Amino acid sequence: MSIGNSPEDERPFEDPSEEAPFSIGRALRQARIAAGLTVDDVSTATRVRIAIVHAIEADDFTPCGGDVYARGHVRTLARAVHLDPAPLIDRYDATHGGRPAPTPAAPLFEAERIRPERRGPNWTAAMVAAIVAVVGFVGFTAFRGGDDGSKEQVAEGATPTTGKTASPTPKTHKPVDETPEPSDSAIAAAPQDKVTVQVVAADGRSWVSVKDHTGRLLFDDLLKKGASRTFQDSQKINLILGDAGAVDLYVNGKKLNDDFQPGAVERLTYTKGDPQVG
Incomplete structure (x- = not known):
């Protein structure tokens, strides 16, 4: 594991005078x-x-x-x-001239009132209503016809046959395949043939950039306070921490007892043989 170069050699701070304009x-x-x-x-x-x-x-x-x-x-x-x-x-x-002035809302509304949009008849709704009326009439007629036939059978003394009630078929519920997010115990049981790194923004937010052993970017964003991200690779994980003092690291299931200072930028690399800082 190695730590990268320090920030570029910048010129010392200049103490601007009180009369200098804000830059x-x-x-x-x-x-x-x-x-x-x-x-x-x-x-x-x-x-x-x-x-x-x-x-x-x-x-x-x-x-x-x-x-x-x-x-x-x-x-x-x-x-x-x-x-x-x-x-x-x-x-x-x-x-630089300030923000552009917003467009007043009142003239837009007045323009809409002056030139209202003309809409034609809604033929689709009329056709749907007609179809519903026809289906309802057919259903009502069929129901009345079936009801009269049953009354005639009872009047003639016919014994209605009672069919055997079919038992409902039990429904089987297919188990839902849910993949839980990795927990601390899962990280502790990380496979030996991979390197697992968890980054936790415990004391504040920090910019975090993560790459795998091929240089592919896995994560590059601001990690807010209380948030955590877990990364795995077959060989190594490369990290850049914008504020290393605000971050806790767990490598292959073990928490690192680092002494990173608040605001410090750290470049770190971890492999399957870690944890160790340096």
Whole structure:
């Protein structure tokens, strides 16, 4: 098992003067460095292209493709570096013309009243009603005819034959095949020929990226507090934890007693011979 490289060597924080204007890109960049994340880490976690991340940190929103996409990218990047996105969105609206004004609802309703839609007769409903009436008349006639015949037999003294009541056929219920989600006991009994890793966001939320031994991406998303995910592979599991201090790891049924710090980015690999950290 191995831990990957540390975040990129960033320049030290600059202490901006009180007169310097508020910069969205500077705020995102400083928060990313404080979280110990590289641009590649943020791009992998948010799926925002590296070139766009660099451009936004330089306050260049042209590559975003419009105000709607720019606001979405700013909001996504802010959450990835543990920053409140609301002030950044307000700053973007103040410097780029604000949000588009909504279309008033009253003129639309008035237009509908002026030009109402004309509907033709509903022939389908009329045909269905006619069919129902015919079927009801035929059924009523058949019922009355059967009732008169039975009365004539009783008047003539005919003894009605009572048929043998058939016993109902018992119904067999096919068992439902339900596959329960893996529990702690199931993880503890994980097969020896595979590596099983459970990630639990016990103390907070964290970005988690998981790949198998072939490099195929199994999971890449924000794991909310209290949530857990379990992964298996025949050889090894590769992890990237955006906030390793908020996560508990269970490898092959055993909990790891790690000393990850809050906000630390960890790259980990586990095999069938683990658990062991390092």
